[in-house]
Ligand SMILES: *[C@@H]1O[C@H](CO)[C@@H](O)[C@H](O)[C@H]1NC(C)=O
Ligand SMILES: *[C@@H]1O[C@H](CO)[C@@H](O)[C@H](O)[C@H]1NC(C)=O
Ligand SMILES: *[C@@H]1O[C@H](CO)[C@@H](O)[C@H](O)[C@H]1NC(C)=O
């Protein structure tokens with residue numbers, strides 16, 4: 344659709360016309376979907392550093408944090424697979440490999456000062472996606488397969504399970520000097536839960552499923568996940584009061600990662616009624632809290648116009664998780680598919696901004712670009728639109744039916760004995776103060792925008 348908007352400006356007595364090339368999306372046509380998502384992905388890559396002179400491979404420009412790059416590449420792997428378009432295949436592989444770090448556990452040296460379990464966990468889900476979509480393993484001497492890297496992420500996060508506080512759970516932060524070390528957040532534990540569920544389904548090794556069960560049980564015990572008919576997923580709590588004083592913010596990415604993990608568990612256990620009930624409840628919550636007028640939205644900040652850079656990307660992984668849920672638990676597809684369709688249509692109507700005429704916006708209810716633009720807006724539109732194709736392509740593979748990535752159940756365990764994971768990194772006091780400040784800023788940014796809603 345080509346729209347010509349004209350504004351009569353009395354002051355200068357002139358007629359200004361703006362031609363905007365809104366996205367023409369045919370939700371039932373793969374060619375149209377992949378054409379649009381190619382444009383949207385191009386907009387994402389405008390923020391990519393890795394192809395610029397002096398830029399770091401696998402990183403998007405400031406102010407986009409390392410974790411968001413992990414989320415972005417998850418969406419790009421899906422696009423490569425769903426659209427069967429190899430254009431960015433090597434860009435994606437190089438980014439994953441480079442940011443895996445020299446120990447291939449997604450604790451690259453540059454991030455050790457500030458990395459949290461959630462950051463590592465999001466990259467872990469992305470590398471698991473590479474496994475399940477059969478992205479060609481990297482080559483080179485002693486370079487492990489994607490599966491081995493996913494196992495390294497699992498093994499290192501699981502090793503940080505902390506039974507001494509709140510009866511279990513991993514903390515938000517990996518390193519003691521970072522503020523947020525005393526907070527146990529949902530997303531860190533949800534990533535661990537989902538990664539375990541996916542590794543269990545993929546490898547057929549029940550140990551992972553047992554861990555997934557334990558993490559999920561804990562999330563429910565502390566009340567981060569409330570399994571009512573319409574389930575809630577809250578943000579987390581501090582260990583000072585044994586995780587009883589909950590931060591009751593509800594973010595789509597927390598809800599999505601828990602729901603997606605439950606759907607993988609449902610599938611991995613061959614459809615037990617226990618997981619069927621949980622998936623149903625969590626899906627009820629997802630459709631109730633994160634859709635308005637049948638279109639996806641970020642409940643805690645969108646209408647208040649307080650979403651920060653991180654929060655503006657949450658609908659991307661949420662979309663991906665709804666798509667996986669509809670595949671892993673086919674009984675949910677009748678509920679999910681129509682919501683993806685209306686949301687994709689809504690998103691496409693907002694991709695008429697910017698100087699290129701196809702920059703996407705934040706508010707998909709707006710029917711036109713709402714003035715917000717950035718990496719998050721592009722990622723969300725990409726993922727919701729490409730998820731339209733999820734049932735046209737094979738389901739995530741398992742080792743037994745198409746996956747070929749090379750694994751190593753013990754990956755990452757050797758790195759546990761290094762200083763880094765014992766939190767004994769010998770860093771100077773000034774660095775430590777710097778890291779604490781950075782984390783404090785992130786914490787304020789994460790909760791600050793929405794915290795007032797609690798009072
Ligand atoms: C494949 O991706 C590239 C880069 O986004 C795009 O230019 C091209 O049109 C895509 N091909 C198809 C068939 O969609
Ligand atoms: C770490 O940062 C340096 C300096 O910006 C950069 O040259 C290097 O490529 C980065 N490494 C990783 C793994 O991001
Ligand atoms: C702390 O919380 C956990 C999980 O809810 C519970 O099992 C444990 O008994 C609590 N400990 C104390 C001292 O209240």
Ligand SMILES: *[C@@H]1O[C@H](CO)[C@@H](O)[C@H](O)[C@H]1NC(C)=O
Pocket residue numbers: 611612613
């Ligand atoms: C699920 O079914 C498969 C194939 O029938 C079987 O190999 C596997 O053990 C079952 N898993 C569970 C958890 O029941």
Ligand SMILES: *[C@@H]1O[C@H](CO)[C@@H](O)[C@H](O)[C@H]1NC(C)=O
Pocket residue numbers: 609610613614670671672673738
């Ligand atoms: C697990 O997922 C596959 C792929 O979508 C599907 O064919 C199968 O029916 C699912 N299992 C159950 C128990 O629903």
Ligand SMILES: *[C@@H]1O[C@H](CO)[C@@H](O)[C@H](O)[C@H]1NC(C)=O
Pocket residue numbers: 477478479480744745746747
């Ligand atoms: C997975 O990738 C391997 C090598 O990269 C290839 O031989 C195999 O056919 C692929 N499997 C599927 C199901 O595409």
Ligand SMILES: *[C@@H]1O[C@H](CO)[C@@H](O)[C@H](O)[C@H]1NC(C)=O
Pocket residue numbers: 548549550551752753
């Ligand atoms: C299954 O996974 C566990 C946990 O990582 C591991 O210790 C064990 O060796 C694995 N078993 C097999 C047969 O790979």
